[in-house]
Amino acid sequence: MANVAMVEAVTMALAWEMAQDDSVVVLGEDVGINGGVFRATAGLAQRFGNERVIDTPLAETMIAGLSIGMATQGMKPVAEAQFMGFIYAMVDHMICHAARMRHRTRGRLSCPMVLRAPFGGGIHAPEHHSESTEAIFAHMPGLRVVIPSSPARAYGLLLASIRDPDPVLFLEPKRIYRLNKEEVEDNGEDLPLDVCFVLRDGTDITLVTWGAMVKETLETADKLAEQGISAEVIDVATISPLDMDTIIESVEKTGRCVIVHEAARMCGVGAEIAAGLADAGLYHLHAPVKRVTGYDSVMPLYKMEMKYMPSVGRILNAVNEVMEVS
Amino acid sequence: MSATIASFNIDFFQFLSPDGRLISKDVPPLAKDFDELRRLYRLMVKTRVFDKKAIALQRTGKLGTYASCLGHEAAHLAIGSAMREEDCFAPMYREYGAQFARGVKMSDVLNYWGGDERGNDFAGPAHDFAWCVPIATQCLHAAGAALAYKLRGEARVAVSVVGDGGSSKGDFLEAINAASAFELPLVLVILNNQWAISVPRSKQNKAKTLAQKGIGGGLPSLQVDGNDIIAARWVMEQAIQRAREGGGATVIEMITYRLSDHTTADDATRYRDNEEVDRAWKQEPIMRLRQYLVAEGEWDDEREADLEAEATAAVDAAVEEYTALEKPSIESMFDYMYAELPHDLAAQRERALKELK
Numbered sequence: 001m002a003n004v005a006m007v008e009a010v011t012m013a014l015a016w017e018m019a020q021d022d023s024v025v026v027l028g029e030d031v032g033i034n035g036g037v038f039r040a041t042a043g044l045a046q047r048f049g050n051e052r053v054i055d056t057p058l059a060e061t062m063i064a065g066l067s068i069g070m071a072t073q074g075m076k077p078v079a080e081a082q083f084m085g086f087i088y089a090m091v092d093h094m095i096c097h098a099a100r101m102r103h104r105t106r107g108r109l110s111c112p113m114v115l116r117a118p119f120g121g122g123i124h125a126p127e128h129h130s131e132s133t134e135a136i137f138a139h140m141p142g143l144r145v146v147i148p149s150s151p152a153r154a155y156g157l158l159l160a161s162i163r164d165p166d167p168v169l170f171l172e173p174k175r176i177y178r179l180n181k182e183e184v185e186d187n188g189e190d191l192p193l194d195v196c197f198v199l200r201d202g203t204d205i206t207l208v209t210w211g212a213m214v215k216e217t218l219e220t221a222d223k224l225a226e227q228g229i230s231a232e233v234i235d236v237a238t239i240s241p242l243d244m245d246t247i248i249e250s251v252e253k254t255g256r257c258v259i260v261h262e263a264a265r266m267c268g269v270g271a272e273i274a275a276g277l278a279d280a281g282l283y284h285l286h287a288p289v290k291r292v293t294g295y296d297s298v299m300p301l302y303k304m305e306m307k308y309m310p311s312v313g314r315i316l317n318a319v320n321e322v323m324e325v326s
Numbered sequence: 327m328s329a330t331i332a333s334f335n336i337d338f339f340q341f342l343s344p345d346g347r348l349i350s351k352d353v354p355p356l357a358k359d360f361d362e363l364r365r366l367y368r369l370m371v372k373t374r375v376f377d378k379k380a381i382a383l384q385r386t387g388k389l390g391t392y393a394s395c396l397g398h399e400a401a402h403l404a405i406g407s408a409m410r411e412e413d414c415f416a417p418m419y420r421e422y423g424a425q426f427a428r429g430v431k432m433s434d435v436l437n438y439w440g441g442d443e444r445g446n447d448f449a450g451p452a453h454d455f456a457w458c459v460p461i462a463t464q465c466l467h468a469a470g471a472a473l474a475y476k477l478r479g480e481a482r483v484a485v486s487v488v489g490d491g492g493s494s495k496g497d498f499l500e501a502i503n504a505a506s507a508f509e510l511p512l513v514l515v516i517l518n519n520q521w522a523i524s525v526p527r528s529k530q531n532k533a534k535t536l537a538q539k540g541i542g543g544g545l546p547s548l549q550v551d552g553n554d555i556i557a558a559r560w561v562m563e564q565a566i567q568r569a570r571e572g573g574g575a576t577v578i579e580m581i582t583y584r585l586s587d588h589t590t591a592d593d594a595t596r597y598r599d600n601e602e603v604d605r606a607w608k609q610e611p612i613m614r615l616r617q618y619l620v621a622e623g624e625w626d627d628e629r630e631a632d633l634e635a636e637a638t639a640a641v642d643a644a645v646e647e648y649t650a651l652e653k654p655s656i657e658s659m660f661d662y663m664y665a666e667l668p669h670d671l672a673a674q675r676e677r678a679l680k681e682l683k
């Protein structure tokens with residue numbers, strides 16, 4: 001058992017799988033001797049050598065293209081996009097090739113790669129370092145999009161992502177990289193993909209969220225408990241493919257739902273969840289489904305970033321609106 | 327003060343003149359290997375007969391948009407025939423000659439352009455990449471394959487082809503950079519056919535050669551007459567051997583000409599002069615090789631007639647195979663998306679099976 005922060009759990013999972021499986025290689029900018037700008041690959045180059053922990057030239061398109069090429073030839077590359085703001089140079093490869101490799105070749109080739117990227121706001125980073133644009137990838141058939149929200153889930157979900165035979169975007173909410181430590185057993189046990197995690201049972205309202213917003217959402221649930229409101233909290237974890245069943249099951253019980261995400265509202269994953277509830281959960285709902293999200297404005301530079309991101313106060317407001325409907 | 331701290335030159339290779347004469351006494355062994363030259367000639371002719379038929383199928387509504395390979399036959403066969411089966415080919419979308427040399431079937435090509443993913447599940451090496459429409463992205467996939475082979479210590483080489491237009495894209499330049507940084511067993515071929523749809527070579531950039539882009543990344547780079555199969559095959563062999571022996575990557579610019587429209591959806595008369603095309607026909611690769619073989623007493627009219635009949639029969643058989651293939655199943659829209667069908671997609675599949683007939 002190790003008491004680790006989320007970023008250390010990422011490193012632990014990478015090290016475990018590299019030790020078990022020779023075909024796993026890590027590549028990206030500064031992932032080698034420097035151990036990554038967030039230290040997510042710290043010590044891996046020293047332990048596994050420069051041939052398995054590969055510092056690439058500073059070229060994001062190259063990182064994605066190389067990973068796809070390697071993955072089709074029997075390797076399991078785990079690539080790092082240094083920040084999600086730099087991932088757009090990789091999008092052509094992820095969408096036009098990684099996502100459809102298996103499909104377009106009728107399974108002759110496949111693309112078992114992971115693309116890790118730190119994302120989201122809250123660490124006072126420069127421009128282009130704080131956005132949450134997971135919905136772009138959730139929209140693309142053939143990609144899995146996985147977002148951990150704790151050290152244990154980072155460990156288990158990253159192992160599962162590396163072992164998955166299809167491409168996975170593994171988006172790491174960097175605001176919580178070192179927020180809380182947790183006991184994680186380094187035993188190589190993965191967690192299931194494509195399912196939500198119910199983090200807190202409740203009976204009055206369902207709060208659905210993922211990533212760093214799990215923190216504010218759980219805090220909101222604590223406050224609601226003080227008011228005598230029992231909130232169920234769901235961490236979606238894999239936002240695509242989406243496990244609507246768990247969410248609908250919860251709403252069948254609570255009759256109310258608020259969705260919380262840091263990303264902008266328009267076409268965010270919250271919209272998909274709300275549509276899923278309208279389709280299959282409408283007759284269980286006592287009140288409209290509300291979303292608490294980033295605004296449909298550009299993510300501000302850091303002086304204002306906390307105003308942009310959903311807060312406990314904003315979540316409480318939405319919950320209260322929903323609870324007022326009888 | 328100033329001093330020259332780097333300089334470079336680009337060599338141009340040509341052994342066979344446009345009218346089919348050897349222009350040098352010092353020629354590669356292939357120039358006298360008439361069995362191999364006849365084999366390549368046959369494949370070139372078959373490729374051209376196939377190409378003509380594919381265009382005819384499109385014109386009569388039996389095939390979707392098709393990208394012709396007319397005029398590229400020597401370059402394509404040089405690439406495909408210089409590779410070993412275990413090597414990896416990452417084409418763009420018109421290198422049929424190279425792929426036929428690697429065992430891809432004519433019916434595979436027709437299936438792909440006929441709107442059926444099964445074309446990408448082609449015969450030939452299962453590790454080869456499928457046709458690649460997003461320009462130049464294939465160069466990085468080949469580099470990734472080469473990196474995999476290098477890390478595993480396998481004596482395998484990856485070969486990718488990009489056009490003169492594609493050489494302007496970052497993906498191509500990043501592949502050069504990767505090949506140089508990791509000393510990859512890779513050959514990057516720029517198939518310079520002078521036209522990127524309607525944009526001529528001169529509008530891509532003002533560099534004297536496209537090959538010299540490789541120099542910028544530190545790779546040996548050269549230019550070859552891509553309509554001269556003896557020269558094109560020679561430089562491919564040299565580059566592949568060097569890559570296989572750990573010597574790293576090479577950039578080869580093959581000079582050829584797109585004698586066809588870009589695709590069947592294009593009309594090149596809108597943007598280029600017939601006189602230019604007429605001049606290009608005088609350089610084309612098949613007549614050039616035939617003239618050489620005939621002059622050497624290694625080819626004659628009787629063999630030509632036999633070949634024409636053989637090629638036509640092979641193409642007709644491929645067309646028959648293509649037209650006989652039943653439509654893909656509804657299930658096939660879903661079943662190859664993931665190794666295991668996700669729950670929600672399974673529900674969509676179930677509904678599609680009920681609603682679509």
